[in-house]
Amino acid sequence: MTIRLQGASLRHGQVQALNTVDLRIDQGERVAIIGPSGAGKSSLLHLMATAVQPSAGQLTLLDAQPWALSASARQRLRARVALVHQAPPLPPRQRVVTAVLAGRLGQWGTLRGLLNLLHPSDVPGARQALAELGLADKLFVQCGQLSGGQLQRVGIARALYQRPQVLLADEPVSAMDPVLAEHSLALLNRHAQAHGVTLVASLHAVELALAHFPRIIGIREGQVVFDCPADAVSESLLDALYANEQLAAPVSAGATLTVQIPRC
Numbered sequence: 001m002t003i004r005l006q007g008a009s010l011r012h013g014q015v016q017a018l019n020t021v022d023l024r025i026d027q028g029e030r031v032a033i034i035g036p037s038g039a040g041k042s043s044l045l046h047l048m049a050t051a052v053q054p055s056a057g058q059l060t061l062l063d064a065q066p067w068a069l070s071a072s073a074r075q076r077l078r079a080r081v082a083l084v085h086q087a088p089p090l091p092p093r094q095r096v097v098t099a100v101l102a103g104r105l106g107q108w109g110t111l112r113g114l115l116n117l118l119h120p121s122d123v124p125g126a127r128q129a130l131a132e133l134g135l136a137d138k139l140f141v142q143c144g145q146l147s148g149g150q151l152q153r154v155g156i157a158r159a160l161y162q163r164p165q166v167l168l169a170d171e172p173v174s175a176m177d178p179v180l181a182e183h184s185l186a187l188l189n190r191h192a193q194a195h196g197v198t199l200v201a202s203l204h205a206v207e208l209a210l211a212h213f214p215r216i217i218g219i220r221e222g223q224v225v226f227d228c229p230a231d232a233v234s235e236s237l238l239d240a241l242y243a244n245e246q247l248a249a250p251v252s253a254g255a256t257l258t259v260q261i262p263r264c
């Protein structure tokens with residue numbers, strides 16, 4: 001078992017981002033998380049990555065309970081997990097080679113990490129990771145000179161170079177054209193299969209989720225509403241998941257409009 005959430009909730013101020021989520025993802029599984037905007041997909045991934053602490057409930061990650069660990073032990077645990085951001089937080093003046101090599105900062109000592117900022121310690125490794133994503137020629141370019149789609153590919157290269165046990169990706173191809181999106185997701189899946197990595201990705205594009213991931217989790221209003229094999233996700237299931245209450249016909253005062261999600 002790689003990830004387990006038991007009654008996990010998360011609040012951002014007055015907003016209930018996640019509400020009593022129960023979920024188990026085993027080692028080597030490849031899972032896509034889908035749902036409407038604001039459903040809690042990013043919050044769920046950040047919770048899994050220990051970027052935020054649950055407001056209630058429990059997270060078990062790689063057989064450890066992160067928030068019961070010391071700060072140093074939790075940092076070592078995080079070094080085994082990679083999170084690919086939708087908009088990678090890369091300084092504009094940072095060179096691409098440095099951004100990719102930073103994937104292993106959690107595994108290196110402080111001295112090697114500092115030296116790497118001055119003189120990249122594994123240029124061939126960074127070049128290889130970038131080459132798989134068609135960016136080998138951008139090795140020494142500053143991140144600020146890249147497009148949004150290129151930055152997302154740098155973020156993926158950084159995660160692959162890290163060699164994590166768990167790879168979490170938050171809308172990792174949203175700024176890419178269809179061909180690059182297909183290629184990048186296929187690469188992530190091949191890497192996960194080849195190395196036994198647990199891969200969890202949130203995606204807006206349902207067709208990409210269904211094409212690349214064997215297991216699909218649908219979330220809405222901070223709750224898991226279905227958890228199915230990809231071939232069991234029907235049109236009626238998707239219609240109910242994405243039903244927009246705000247765009248539905250008005251209801252009478254005091255009435256409640258609810259969405260019924262069919263079973264897998």
